[in-house]
Amino acid sequence: MTTSAAGEALRREAFALPDGLVYLDGNSLGPLPVAARERLATTLDAEWGEMLIRGWNDAGWFDLPETLGERIGRLIGAPPGSVVAGDSTSINLFKALNAALDLAPRRGLILSDTGNFPTDLYIAQGVARSRAGVRLRTVEPEAVAAALDEQVAVLMLTEIDYRSARRHDMSALTAAAHACGALTVWDLAHSAGALPVDLAGADADFAVGCGYKYLNGGPGAPAFVYAHPRHADRIGPHLSGWLGHAAPFDFEAQYRPAAGVRRLRVGTPPILAMRALDAALDAWDGIDLDEVRERSLALSNAFIEQVEAQCAGFDVALASPREAARRGSHVTFRHPHGYAVIQALIAHRVIGDFRAPDLMRFGFAPLYNCAADVDTAASVLAAILREGSWDRPEFHARAAVT
Amino acid sequence: MTTSAAGEALRREAFALPDGLVYLDGNSLGPLPVAARERLATTLDAEWGEMLIRGWNDAGWFDLPETLGERIGRLIGAPPGSVVAGDSTSINLFKALNAALDLAPRRGLILSDTGNFPTDLYIAQGVARSRAGVRLRTVEPEAVAAALDEQVAVLMLTEIDYRSARRHDMSALTAAAHACGALTVWDLAHSAGALPVDLAGADADFAVGCGYKYLNGGPGAPAFVYAHPRHADRIGPHLSGWLGHAAPFDFEAQYRPAAGVRRLRVGTPPILAMRALDAALDAWDGIDLDEVRERSLALSNAFIEQVEAQCAGFDVALASPREAARRGSHVTFRHPHGYAVIQALIAHRVIGDFRAPDLMRFGFAPLYNCAADVDTAASVLAAILREGSWDRPEFHARAAVT
Numbered sequence: 001m002t003t004s005a006a007g008e009a010l011r012r013e014a015f016a017l018p019d020g021l022v023y024l025d026g027n028s029l030g031p032l033p034v035a036a037r038e039r040l041a042t043t044l045d046a047e048w049g050e051m052l053i054r055g056w057n058d059a060g061w062f063d064l065p066e067t068l069g070e071r072i073g074r075l076i077g078a079p080p081g082s083v084v085a086g087d088s089t090s091i092n093l094f095k096a097l098n099a100a101l102d103l104a105p106r107r108g109l110i111l112s113d114t115g116n117f118p119t120d121l122y123i124a125q126g127v128a129r130s131r132a133g134v135r136l137r138t139v140e141p142e143a144v145a146a147a148l149d150e151q152v153a154v155l156m157l158t159e160i161d162y163r164s165a166r167r168h169d170m171s172a173l174t175a176a177a178h179a180c181g182a183l184t185v186w187d188l189a190h191s192a193g194a195l196p197v198d199l200a201g202a203d204a205d206f207a208v209g210c211g212y213k214y215l216n217g218g219p220g221a222p223a224f225v226y227a228h229p230r231h232a233d234r235i236g237p238h239l240s241g242w243l244g245h246a247a248p249f250d251f252e253a254q255y256r257p258a259a260g261v262r263r264l265r266v267g268t269p270p271i272l273a274m275r276a277l278d279a280a281l282d283a284w285d286g287i288d289l290d291e292v293r294e295r296s297l298a299l300s301n302a303f304i305e306q307v308e309a310q311c312a313g314f315d316v317a318l319a320s321p322r323e324a325a326r327r328g329s330h331v332t333f334r335h336p337h338g339y340a341v342i343q344a345l346i347a348h349r350v351i352g353d354f355r356a357p358d359l360m361r362f363g364f365a366p367l368y369n370c371a372a373d374v375d376t377a378a379s380v381l382a383a384i385l386r387e388g389s390w391d392r393p394e395f396h397a398r399a400a401v402t
Numbered sequence: 403m404t405t406s407a408a409g410e411a412l413r414r415e416a417f418a419l420p421d422g423l424v425y426l427d428g429n430s431l432g433p434l435p436v437a438a439r440e441r442l443a444t445t446l447d448a449e450w451g452e453m454l455i456r457g458w459n460d461a462g463w464f465d466l467p468e469t470l471g472e473r474i475g476r477l478i479g480a481p482p483g484s485v486v487a488g489d490s491t492s493i494n495l496f497k498a499l500n501a502a503l504d505l506a507p508r509r510g511l512i513l514s515d516t517g518n519f520p521t522d523l524y525i526a527q528g529v530a531r532s533r534a535g536v537r538l539r540t541v542e543p544e545a546v547a548a549a550l551d552e553q554v555a556v557l558m559l560t561e562i563d564y565r566s567a568r569r570h571d572m573s574a575l576t577a578a579a580h581a582c583g584a585l586t587v588w589d590l591a592h593s594a595g596a597l598p599v600d601l602a603g604a605d606a607d608f609a610v611g612c613g614y615k616y617l618n619g620g621p622g623a624p625a626f627v628y629a630h631p632r633h634a635d636r637i638g639p640h641l642s643g644w645l646g647h648a649a650p651f652d653f654e655a656q657y658r659p660a661a662g663v664r665r666l667r668v669g670t671p672p673i674l675a676m677r678a679l680d681a682a683l684d685a686w687d688g689i690d691l692d693e694v695r696e697r698s699l700a701l702s703n704a705f706i707e708q709v710e711a712q713c714a715g716f717d718v719a720l721a722s723p724r725e726a727a728r729r730g731s732h733v734t735f736r737h738p739h740g741y742a743v744i745q746a747l748i749a750h751r752v753i754g755d756f757r758a759p760d761l762m763r764f765g766f767a768p769l770y771n772c773a774a775d776v777d778t779a780a781s782v783l784a785a786i787l788r789e790g791s792w793d794r795p796e797f798h799a800r801a802a803v804t
Contacts, residue, residue: 021454119643126642240527253540267489270622
């Protein structure tokens with residue numbers, strides 16, 4: 001597929017993007033889905049306002065973690081009944097790690113890589129502090145396969161590196177982990193909605209992911225957790241909250257886990273946030289993830305090509321794998337003054353983001369990004385670099401969150 | 403104060419309650435604050451829609467857990483900088499219990515009472531399963547003080563019983579716990595916004611609570627967690643997520659807790675849910691909790707008096723403490739067919755709720771409840787009982803959530 005074949009976005013009309021903005025930061029926060037406005041208004045007025053407490057039954061609030069889990073499940077190759085939405089990615093990772101460690105009781109090593117997103121490593125460090133005999137080992141991403149041995153209880157990886165977009169081979173690494181008796185926990189933060197994920201096909205044990213990036217569920221949207229059906233009924237949740245109980249409204253004194261992945265629910269679900277995510281998932285109805293992937297790579301290949309052609313000689317270097325199959329849905333370039341360059345791009349209404357020390361990230365989301373976005377972003381970047389216009393004081397002031 | 407002195411509600415106009423509805427279930431789900439509509443619309447359109455990723459800084463999203471924590475802190479007697487909002491009550495309880503156990507390292511007993519809300523017991527059971535040497539002991543609520551001994555690491559109590567509204571003496575029990583070397587974790591689910599709470603005055607160690615009952619933050623609203631300043635910097639969080647890190651955007655490989663209670667943040671906060679809670683907290687601006695308490699007791703005393711006068715001989719028995727000082731802000735009556743009676747009340751637009759086996763609960767929230775609500779509820783209840791109109795098939799069909 002050529003860039004022009006990726007031409008129009010698949011669902012541009014479903015998103016309320018500001019006119020003239022080139023938004024290439026959906027890998028950090030997806031844009032507002034138009035449907036979210038009415039969905040939230042209905043949830044406020046017709047449900048919370050009118051039904052009040054009855055909303056838990058009559059408006060389906062109580063089941064939203066499962067109904068959203070089903071909708072997300074389709075996008076990540078999870079069988080029905082294996083995903084629940086709720087809590088944050090970090091907290092879901094805590095659930096999944098503890099579950100995996102309990103199922104591999106004679107081993108204590110969590111293996112991960114140094115490129116993993118920090119909260120994943122922090123959560124694993126917290127699990128290691130709180131469980132005797134558990135420790136975290138990190139190796140370079142390329143060294144993961146070789147580091148798998150009979151000490152490893154759990155291989156915990158993020159499929160797509162948040163900085164470089166480097167893609168781990170989920171299927172091969174899961175098979176390698178299983179071959180040495182370890183379980184896998186995959187973080188799909190930069191995968192869900194970005195490319196086809198096949199949890200069942202890869203035989204992954206557990207997975208977690210985020211609702212606010214490519215799924216467009218809104219800032220801090222509910223996350224999700226997947227447990228392979230062969231494990232789900234064997235999990236003894238450490239976060240054993242009432243909505244993971246087999247009969248929450250029987251108010252029994254003793255925790256008794258619900259069947260299957262429902263036991264990974266904990267407290268009362270945040271309905272407003274769940275409704276926004278539900279509205280966002282409407283945009284995925286009828287979407288073929290293979291087509292999303294094809295367009296994503298057409299857009300990102302074109303971006304790489306145009307940037308390298310137009311910015312040669314201006315200290316820009318590709319920091320993502322050049323081979324498309326080894327990348328996720330964003331592209332990262334290095335520049336010694338990347339922070340200032342990104343600020344200059346933002347001033348020109350091209351939104352990418354910066355990650356220390358020198359990484360400029362550009363996310364491509366075919367639901368709303370199109371070939372014209374690539375052309376604009378590349379040419380504005382080239383103009384900024386050629387003119388040296390990033391080298392102004394206002395582009396060097398460092399914001400708290402970048 | 404007489405019933406009529408409690409006459410008008412304090413902030414009736416701040417809530418979008420349906421006309422003619424007598425809503426006495428704010429102890430389960432508070433009603434929609436009018437301000438939430440515009441707040442959510444602004445958050446969607448002007449912030450998420452327009453600012454996109456910049457919202458984290460420019461709209462103050464990033465700091466919402468602390469800014470909401472400050473607002474809640476005023477209502478529960480917590481000093482500035484000691485409360486953060488986020489996650490669910492269950493998850494915050496997990497954080498607080500683990501923190502308290504870590505600070506009392508030579509003891510393993512969590513003491514609680516059999517009347518505690520089930521999720522509190524379930525979470526403690528999960529903590530006990532996941533930590534060697536930790537166990538949960540429950541005693542009758544009246545036996546708590548006598549059960550405090552040098553084995554107890556943590557006294558975990560809910561101040562107001564969700565069924566009977568029986569109130570524990572937070573100050574006396576905290577002092578008794580401290581006298582035997584234990585720490586306290588208080589659940590304020592039915593306290594925050596219901597009556598004055600003085601965490602600092604009671605010298606409580608940790609507390610958690612709920613945003614969706616008397617605080618009116620919406621279904622599944624963010625919860626909160628309090629850590630006494632003497633403990634906060636000594637906590638090594640088990641749920642060590644990136645937004646509890648000292649420098650989340652430095653993306654360090656090693657977890658390093660933020661100063662104070664900020665370390666009890668975990669993942670990315672749910673902004674839409676937080677904005678609704680923020681709007682709900684507006685209704686508390688300038689409200690004196692002592693006046694709320696005085697009105698709450700005037701309303702509930704009047705309700706007890708009217709029900710007992712009008713329903714004598716119809717199997718109704720008070721299940722709450724008769725002494726006002728020993729009650730929270732709801733009143734519970736027993737009736738052998740309580741479930742059907744509550745359904746009949748709901749059919750007459752008087753909303754209370756039912757808890758097995760025979761408890762009918764009626765919550766009084768002076769922000770929006772008034773003396774006329776008491777009169778209507780008592781007289782409708784009396785009419786239903788006198789006519790026996792609860793004894794119809796449609797009132798006996800048991801719903802999934804009651």
